[in-house]
Amino acid sequence: MTALLEVTGVGKRFGGFVALDGINLSVPAGERIGLIGPNGSGKSTLVNCICGTLTNEVGQVTFDGKHLNGLSAHARTHAGLARSFQLPRPFASMSVADNLRVPLMFTVNARPGTHLSAAELDARCAELLTLVALDHKAHRFPRDLTQVEMRKLELARAMAADPKLLIADEAMAGLSNSEVTDIVALLIRLNERGITIILIEHIMRAVMSFSQRLVVLVSGKKIADGKPEDVIREPEVERAYLGQ
Amino acid sequence: MSTFKFSLVLLAVGALVFAAARYVGNDYVFFAGYTVLQFIVLATAWNILGGYTGYVNFGSAAFFAVGAYTTVFFHNLYPLPIPLLVVIAGIVAGVIGIGMGYLTLRLRGAFFAIATLALAVVLQTLVVNWDFVGGSRGAYVIRPESVPILGNYINYLFLVMLLLTIIALVVARTIERSQLGYGFATIRDDEQAAEASGVPTLKLKLIATAISGAFMGMAGAPFPYYIGYLEPSSAFGLAYAVNSIAMPMIGGTTSWIGPLVGALVLGITQQVATVTISSAVNLLIVGVLLVVFVVVAPNGIVGLIQDRLRARSK
Amino acid sequence: MDISYDLFINAVIAGLLLGGFYAAVTIGVSISFGILDIVNIAHPAFIILGSYIAYILNTTFGLDPILASLIVLPLFYALGSAIYQVYYQSFERRGQEALRGLAFFFGLLFITEVLLILVFGVDYRYVEAAYIGPSLRLGVMDFPLRMLVPCLVSLALFGALHVYLSRTFIGRAIAAVSQDQLALQLMAADPIRIKRIAFAMSIATASIAGALLIVIQPIEPSVGREYIGRVFAICVLGGLGSLPGTLVAAMLLGLFESFTSTFYGPSWAPAVSFGFLLLTLAFRPAGLFGR
Numbered sequence: 001m002t003a004l005l006e007v008t009g010v011g012k013r014f015g016g017f018v019a020l021d022g023i024n025l026s027v028p029a030g031e032r033i034g035l036i037g038p039n040g041s042g043k044s045t046l047v048n049c050i051c052g053t054l055t056n057e058v059g060q061v062t063f064d065g066k067h068l069n070g071l072s073a074h075a076r077t078h079a080g081l082a083r084s085f086q087l088p089r090p091f092a093s094m095s096v097a098d099n100l101r102v103p104l105m106f107t108v109n110a111r112p113g114t115h116l117s118a119a120e121l122d123a124r125c126a127e128l129l130t131l132v133a134l135d136h137k138a139h140r141f142p143r144d145l146t147q148v149e150m151r152k153l154e155l156a157r158a159m160a161a162d163p164k165l166l167i168a169d170e171a172m173a174g175l176s177n178s179e180v181t182d183i184v185a186l187l188i189r190l191n192e193r194g195i196t197i198i199l200i201e202h203i204m205r206a207v208m209s210f211s212q213r214l215v216v217l218v219s220g221k222k223i224a225d226g227k228p229e230d231v232i233r234e235p236e237v238e239r240a241y242l243g244q
Numbered sequence: 245m246s247t248f249k250f251s252l253v254l255l256a257v258g259a260l261v262f263a264a265a266r267y268v269g270n271d272y273v274f275f276a277g278y279t280v281l282q283f284i285v286l287a288t289a290w291n292i293l294g295g296y297t298g299y300v301n302f303g304s305a306a307f308f309a310v311g312a313y314t315t316v317f318f319h320n321l322y323p324l325p326i327p328l329l330v331v332i333a334g335i336v337a338g339v340i341g342i343g344m345g346y347l348t349l350r351l352r353g354a355f356f357a358i359a360t361l362a363l364a365v366v367l368q369t370l371v372v373n374w375d376f377v378g379g380s381r382g383a384y385v386i387r388p389e390s391v392p393i394l395g396n397y398i399n400y401l402f403l404v405m406l407l408l409t410i411i412a413l414v415v416a417r418t419i420e421r422s423q424l425g426y427g428f429a430t431i432r433d434d435e436q437a438a439e440a441s442g443v444p445t446l447k448l449k450l451i452a453t454a455i456s457g458a459f460m461g462m463a464g465a466p467f468p469y470y471i472g473y474l475e476p477s478s479a480f481g482l483a484y485a486v487n488s489i490a491m492p493m494i495g496g497t498t499s500w501i502g503p504l505v506g507a508l509v510l511g512i513t514q515q516v517a518t519v520t521i522s523s524a525v526n527l528l529i530v531g532v533l534l535v536v537f538v539v540v541a542p543n544g545i546v547g548l549i550q551d552r553l554r555a556r557s558k
Numbered sequence: 559m560d561i562s563y564d565l566f567i568n569a570v571i572a573g574l575l576l577g578g579f580y581a582a583v584t585i586g587v588s589i590s591f592g593i594l595d596i597v598n599i600a601h602p603a604f605i606i607l608g609s610y611i612a613y614i615l616n617t618t619f620g621l622d623p624i625l626a627s628l629i630v631l632p633l634f635y636a637l638g639s640a641i642y643q644v645y646y647q648s649f650e651r652r653g654q655e656a657l658r659g660l661a662f663f664f665g666l667l668f669i670t671e672v673l674l675i676l677v678f679g680v681d682y683r684y685v686e687a688a689y690i691g692p693s694l695r696l697g698v699m700d701f702p703l704r705m706l707v708p709c710l711v712s713l714a715l716f717g718a719l720h721v722y723l724s725r726t727f728i729g730r731a732i733a734a735v736s737q738d739q740l741a742l743q744l745m746a747a748d749p750i751r752i753k754r755i756a757f758a759m760s761i762a763t764a765s766i767a768g769a770l771l772i773v774i775q776p777i778e779p780s781v782g783r784e785y786i787g788r789v790f791a792i793c794v795l796g797g798l799g800s801l802p803g804t805l806v807a808a809m810l811l812g813l814f815e816s817f818t819s820t821f822y823g824p825s826w827a828p829a830v831s832f833g834f835l836l837l838t839l840a841f842r843p844a845g846l847f848g849r
Contacts, residue, residue: 053436072446073439082440089437091430093498102430105423107442161442300660302599347840353656354597358790359839361599362832365787369829380825432657482783486668493661528672535665538658539648 002065004029004196005050005081005165010059012045012220019045020056021220027165027198032191034211034228035200038240042220043200044086047167051083052076064164077107082163084154086170086200090142096153097138100125103161124160132156132186148179155186165196172206180206208232216240247418254410262406266399274398278470280511281405282463286484287491287503288412289459292419293452294489295497298432299353303360304488306367307457309479310337311464316377316474319385326404330465337461338454345453349446368480382475385468401466412459416500419455428452460488483527487511490534496544505545564698569820570813571699577812578709579774581716581805583767583785584792589719589760591790592799593736594753596645597660600667602785604761607670608634608768609777610678616685623685624711627769631762638761641666642754667782674779682776690773708770715766719759720801732756736799784831791835797845807845 005027012020020042027033037043048054050061052073061068063081071079082103091099104121108114116124129135132152137145145153151171158166168187172180184206191197201207207214207228214228218240224231231237245253265273286304293299301307311333318324318332340363348359372380391400419425427448430438438445468474487510495506510530517526541548583605590598608627615626649659689703723729731752771777792811796803811834818830 051440053439072444073436074442074444077440077442085437085440089434091433091437093429093433094426098426102426102438102443103441105426106444110442157437157441294657298657300657300664302664344836347836351839351843354591354660355794355839355843357597357660358599358786358794359836362787362790362835362839365783365832366829366836369826369832373825482668482671482780486664489661489664493658497657524672524676528669528676531665531668531672535662535669538661538665539644542652542658 003027004064006060006062007046007050008060008062010046010049010056010061012042012049012054012056019220020049022059023217023220023222025215025222025225027196029164029196030191030194031196032188032210032212033196033198034207034214035198035217036202036204036207036214037217040219041217043217044169045220046217047083047169047198047200050076051081051167074106077103077161077163078110080162080164081167082158082161082165083167084151084158084169084171086173088142088150088154090145090150090153090157092142095139095141096134096145097125097129099142099153099157100128100160103157107161128156128160131159131189148175148182151175151183152186155183159190159195163195165198166190167198167200169200170202171199172201172203184210247414250417251410251414254413258406258410262403265402271396271398274396274402275470276515278398278402278405279515280508281402281409282467283487283491283511284409284504284507285405285412285459285463286488287495287507288409288416288500289456289463290488291492291497291500291503292416292459293456295492295502296419296425296428296432297449297452299349299449299452300357300489301360301453301456302357302485302489303364304460305480305482305484306360306364307337307341307460308464308467308484309367309371309476310340311461312467312474312479313371313377313464314461315465315468316383316385319468320376320383326401326466326469330404330408330462333465334458334462337464338458340461341453341457342450345450349449349453364480364485368476371476371479378474380476382473382478383468384473385471387469387472397469401470404466405463408459408462413500413504415455415459416503420500424448424451483530486527486530486534487514490530490537492544494533494537494544496546498543499546502544502546509545565820567698568700569816571701572705572820573813573816574809575701575705575709575812576816577809578712579705579770580788580792580812581808582708582712582763582770584789584796584804584808585716585719585801586760586763586767587789587793588796588799588801588804589732589756589763592793592796592804593732594756594760595736596642596650596757598663598757598760599660599786599790600663600670601760601764602782602789603667603670604634604637604764605768605771605785606674606777606779606782608765609772610674610683610768611765612769612772613683613685613777616687620686622687623769623773624687624707624766627765631765634765635758635762638758639754641761642757645757646750646754671779671782678779680778680780682778683772684776685772687773704774708773711766711770715763716801716805719763723801728752728755787832787835791831791838794835794843795838795845800845803845 003026007023007025010020010023023046035043045054049056052071063079066079068076091102101121104116104124109116126135129138132155134149134152134156137149142150155168155171172183180203187197187199187210199207199210211228214231215222216224216231216237223240224234224237265277286308290301290304293301314333314336315329318329344359344363348356371377377383387397390397394400427443430441430443431445431448435445491506491510492503494510496502514526537544587598587601590596611630612623612626615621616623645659649662689707692703694701694703694706723733735749735752788811792804792807796807811831814834815827815830819827
């Protein structure tokens with residue numbers, strides 16, 4: 001079986017700075033992957049190259065059997081690749097429910113063969129809000145939300161696009177212990193619905209309890225890839241990342 | 245209110261305005277009213293791009309002049325009825341909008357804004373050097389004395405502009421409540437998040453630029469008949485660029501009411517002020533109001549009123 | 559085509575002199591737009607303001623216009639400082655610089671222009687100085703002092719700012735502001751203060767650029783609008799905030815314009831710079847030397 005996401009030899013430079021250097025990554029459908037690495041190791045750059053926010057100069061990204069090179073970010077979302085942002089980026093002038101309506105209208109309804117009626121749109125919004133426990137805030141605005149609620153809105157909006165693969169970019173930074181547990185549980189629930197998830201995270205407790213497989217980036221290179229408990233014992237990983 | 249009902253209401257208001265102007269029976273009312281209506285169209289058009297998507301167009305005068313010079317071109321070639329000219333001018337200006345948008349809308353908003361300034365100067369230079377439409381000397385467009393049924397020609401021009409105003413307001417309000425309006429708002433709020441949510445931002449920006457430019461062009465089409473003698477410096481006048489930004493900014497940019505309120509307030513003030521004081525002072529007032537409003541009242545008059553209402557209801 | 563050697567060589571000289579002057583006009587925008595990311599489209603209006611102040615001091619006190627511009631430099635610096643304060647408080651802090659910040663500068667541009675029209679009218683004004691009129695001749699080459707002096711002053715200004723930005727603490731902090739706010743805080747520098755200083759400096763250069771402008775050509779209030787296209791074309795083409803890039807781009811535009819007006823006629827000149835800008839934005843938005 002071929003993988004859902006196949007990253008081959010992806011490289012990216014900013015001026016003279018090499019942000020990504022020949023990254024290979026193969027993600028089979030249904031897997032939960034943790035992606036870790038020190039600040040500036042290229043995690044977010046990799047996500048941006050996969051999602052089309054940045055374009056990689058070399059290498060190839062294939063998703064669901066489709067070459068993504070040259071596709072704009074919204075076309076990749078249409079293809080079933082969704083992401084949340086490291087710093088939540090809600091649509092500030094819209095209510096929480098309307099934030100979720102955007103991907104439903106522009107992604108789900110843009111796929112051939114689907115057309116949700118107004119009532120179905122409302123139902124989908126309500127369902128997603130219940131999933132992330134924000135149903136009581138449907139008509140509030142993003143500025144009224146707490147940190148953790150903002151993170152949940154960010155995830156719910158990515159989920160609203162009905163993705164095959166969800167990339168969660170530091171969904172838990174700045175949250176309390178119980179809130180982290182909350183979000184990890186949410187992500188695992190989503191995975192059980194059949195969504196492949198890549199989690200980028202600094203909080204090791206969250207990464208370890210979430211991941212079935214762990215990938216480590218250091219200075220734009222992939223230095224480890226395997227079972228989480230094996231990977232964190234690799235001397236190179238300890239030295240570069242956990243040791244300090 | 246449905247779009248259909250809203251259109252009927254606007255038509256009724258329009259009919260009342262026209263009847264009232266006829267009742268007064270003074271040509272000055274029609275001349276002044278025409279200018280105010282023209283500004284409502286320009287402000288509404290500017291806001292479809294500027295207010296809804298957040299992309300600033302400094303070149304309103306260029307689009308307006310494209311409309312005006314389309315009329316001059318056909319006047320010299322083969323005179324057509326004004327409503328047809330309005331449609332043609334809309335198409336020409338819309339296409340220019342798409343062309344320029346295609347070149348610059350992939351860049352940051354600031355570049356687009358600067359490019360629109362450049363567009364105005366490039367087009368003006370082209371017109372100045374184009375003898376068929378009068379070049380730098382300008383062009384005479386003699387308007388007929390009268391039209392059947394309505395009588396005086398200015399009544400006819402006023403009516404055309406009134407209808408155009410109604411169409412512009414209906415279009416703006418319909419966009420606001422449609423999926424397109426949602427898409428525009430996501431662009432204004434956060435373009436990267438919009439793309440990640442599947443919004444085809446470049447396409448939507450091009451649509452906004454085309455609609456906005458088209459209405460500005462349409463507003464310019466009857467202008468040569470109104471003014472009688474069109475020279476490049478009047479068609480490309482800075483006053484159009486400034487007013488079409490100042491009016492939405494002062495009225496409020498988030499809904500169709502804002503530009504309408506702003507255009508009525510500023511437009512009527514200027515009509516009164518031009519009679520009493522010089523036109524330069526007049527423009528100075530617009531500039532100062534623009535700066536004061538963007539600094540002090542970011543959501544314009546409509547925003548101020550909403551805040552007041554909200555405070556009272558609490 | 560039959561182009562005489564003399565005409566050609568003098569078009570090149572005129573273009574280079576003009577380009578040198580354009581560098582002074584642009585350097586303020588290279589700082590504000592290029593380094594600080596503040597889209598100050600009102601900059602050319604401040605340059606015209608500088609021209610009129612030089613004009614007043616020249617006609618009433620007989621001061622040399624360039625000397626006059628140096629005397630009022632602190633006033634322009636203060637003006638820039640004040641404008642940045644308003645801009646920061648009202649827009650930058652609230653993240654509203656995109657729409658309202660642009661409208662704000664557009665309003666300032668407009669107010670300045672209309673005020674100048676109200677005070678001075680739309681007649682062309684000019685200044686008197688010993689170097690306006692005579693020319694330096696070297697063989698067939700003709701160096702009008704009216705162009706040569708502004709070009710040299712401009713290059714001096716350019717050099718001074720380049721040294722300041724690359725050698726002094728505040729200068730380096732200004733360069734850092736665009737790249738890394740965190741590093742700046744570690745240097746114990748307040749980014750807002752640094753940006754205010756930089757913006758004030760950018761407006762201060764308008765004083766000198768204005769004096770150079772009125773030496774080169776008689777002016778009226780709306781002349782500034784022609785410079786909007788020029789300065790932004792040069793700034794973008796030069797690679798946003800790179801001073802050497804700005805200088806090269808300024809020379810290029812100067813040459814381009816000089817050739818257009820020598821061989822096609824001056825009525826096309828405004829379209830050249832703005833057309834240049836449109837093409838730059840469309841095809842080379844990262845600048846000549848960009849990626």
